[in-house]
Amino acid sequence: MKTKKIIALLCAVTMTVSMLSGCAGGSKTSTLEFFDVAANYNGVQGGWFAKAVKDKFDLEINIISGQGTGEQQYATRAASGNLGDILILESAQFQDCVKNGLVKDISDEIYKHDSLKAFQQQIDALNKGLPDNPDGKIYGIPTEMMNTSPTSYSQDVIYSSPMLRWDLYSELGCPEIKDLNGLMDVIAQMLEKHPKNASGDPCYMASLWPDWDGGDDMIGIANVVQLTTWYGEKIKQSLILKPDGSFIPLTDKAGSYYKILKWWNTAYNRGLIDENSASQTWDDACAKMTAGQVYLFWYSWQVGFWNTNERLADGTAFIYTPVKDQKYYAEADSFFGSGRVFAVGSKVSKDKYKKIMEFLDWYASPEGAMLQHDGIEGFNYKKGDDGRYVEMNSNALVDNLPVPEEWGGGGWNDGNNQINQWIVSANATNPLTGEPYSKQYWSTYKEANYTQMRKEWEAKFGAKEPAEYMLKNNLLVISPNVSVALPTDDNDISLIRGQCKDAVNKYSWRMIYAKTDAEFDKLWDDMTKELNGYGFDKLMQFDKEKYTIELNAKNAVK
Helix, strand or coil, rough: CCCCCCCCCCCCCCCCCCCCCCCCCCCEEEEEEEECCCCCCCCCCHHHHHHHHHHHHCEEEEEEEECHHHHHHHHHHHHHCCCCCCEECCCHHHHHHHHCCCCCCCCCCCHHHEEEEEEEEHHHHHHHCCCCCCCCCEEEEEEEEEECCEEEEEEEECCCEEEEEEEHHHHHCCCCCCCHHHHHHHHHHHHHCEEEECCCCEEEEEEECCCCCCCCCCEEECHHHHHHHCCCCCEEEEECCCCCCCCCCCCCCCCHHHHHCCCCCCHHCCCCCCCCCCCHHHHHHHHHCCCCCCEEEHHHHHHCCCCCHHHHHHHCCCCEECCCCCEEEEEECCCCCCCCCEECCCCCCHHHHHHHHHHHHHCCHHHHHHHHHHCCCCCCCCCCCCCEEEEEECCCHHCCCCHHHHHCEEEECCCCCCCCCCCCCCCEEEECCCCEEEEHHHHHHHHHHHHHHHHHHHHHHCCCCCCHHHHCCCCCCECCCCCCCCCCCCCHHHHHHHHHHHHHHHHHHHHHHHCCHHHHHHHHHHHHHHHHCCCCCHHHHHHHHHHHHHHHHHHCCC
16 A cells, blocks of 8 residues: 655656667766556656666666646546556556567566566466456566465554554553544544644644545445454455445445545544545645654655554554454565556667666565665664664664765755655565564564564553554455456446545545535435446446456465
8 A cells, every 4th residue: 555745747758868878988878767556746756766866777767657647647648559668567558568568578588587576476376367468478577575475464564554653642541442433532632632743843643645536446435445344344446345245336325425524524523534535635744744743644655654662662663553343354475566567668679678677676576675675784784793684774764864965965855755656565485584674574673673662552452562452352354366357437437436536535525525424424414425426337337347346266276
C-alpha cells in the first residue's frame, strides 16, 4: 500500500530531451519521464534522491503521477502511443500495454544485469503468465519482490490494524476493547482528556482523505476498503472475499464495507472525525498526523509520521491495540511482487534504453535499495563498531530535517524518493547485512527500542511484536503470494466498472456525513439501485470468474 501529494494533472505532458553519452563537460543531463501510478507527486524529483541519481547516472527524473486523475491520464497518454520512458503500472494496465505495443521487450538486456537476474524466478513467472506472450518474452519487472517464499510471513506489523498511542491508552488503564464501538469509546475518552495537541490544535479520532479512492484496483473509498481486512475479508472490486473462500457483493449489508462505512459515520456523528476529511489532500492529513492531531492510525506506514526513537522511549508512540472481535486478512510476503509492474516505454531510443536498464538494475541492487529504504549513510544510518548498521536521525521524516549540501540540501522529506514504488521490498533480506532493508527490523533497532513501552506492551499481550500476538492467537488469515495473470476488462466491463467506482465513492462520502441512521441506509439503498442500473450484476459475475482464478492459485500453494 504508500508520502503523497495529489495535483490535478494536464491531460498530456510533452517533453523533448536529448540523450548524450560521454564524459563530464561534454554531456547533458538526460531526463527520464516516469508514468507512475504509485506517485503522488507531479514534476521533477529534487533534493537528496535527485542528487544521488544525477551523480551516478547523470539523469533527472520527471514524474507524471497516475493518482488523482490517473485513469484519464493513462487513457490519454496510451492513446498517444507513448506513456513515458519508465512506467509503473497496475497489473491490468500492464497487460493492456503488452497487447497494444506500449511497452518494450527487454529480454535482450534484463539478465545481463546481476541485481535484476537475482530475481529471475519472479520476473519470469510474471511474464510467462501473460496471455499475449506465447514466447515468454520479458516485458515487465514486478514491484516489491522478496527473497523469502510465497507462503512466508516476515513482517512484525501487518499492513492494516488499529494502532493507538500507548501513553493515552495506558492513561485509561489499558481497557479491553471488545469491538469497533468499544474502540470508538476508548478514543472518545482520550479526546475528552486531550482535545488538543501541544500547539492547541484540535485532535480527532481520525482524519481521512479522498486522494486514493479508486486506486490500487479498488472499488470503494480507500479508508474504508483497507479496514475491511480487520474482519478477515478482502475487497475484490465489486465483491468481498470472505475467510471461507466465498464471495459476496460489495453491496451486501452483512459485509465489512457496510460495517466499516457505518462505523465512520457513527464516529462522525459523535464529533470524532475531522470534518475536512472529504475535501483535504493526503498531505493535509499527514500534516495532522505529524502534529499529533490524530489518535487512531490504521496503516502500518502511518507511524512514520509520528513514532521516533524518543517517542518509543517515552511511551508516546503508536502501537497495535487488539480488538477482541477482529481477525485480520494479511498478504504473505510479496515474493512474486505486490501486483504493480515496472516496464520500459516502447518509444525509448537505443541509448536511453541502455541507461534505463542500468538505472533499473541499480534500483534493484542492495546499494539502490538501501538508499530507497534506509536513506543516506552518515545521515540516516551509520555502521557501528561491530559492523551492524545503526539508525540515525529517526525524526528525519517527522521533522523534515535539513540535509547537508554535500548530499543535496533541502529538507529530508522534500528530497525523499517521489517514485514511491520499489522493485525490492523493504522487508527483503539485504545480502550485504543478512537483515531486512527496513531499519525497524535491524537487530540494533530492536535492541535500542526495547523500551519500557515495549516491555509493558509485551507484558500485557504476551508477545514481542503485533504479528507474533496475532499468530499466537490465531488472528491472521494469511493469503499466499502468487503470480497469475487475470482477465482484463473489455470495453463494456470497463465502462460499467468506471461508473460503479464513481458511484460508490460519491455515495460513500455522503454516507460518512449522513446525520441519521435512516439517511445513511437510504443513501446505501440509493447507491445499490444506481449500481444495478449500471450493470453491477454483470460486473460481479466477471469479477467472480476473475478472482476465482487467483483464489485457486493461492489455494494450490497453501
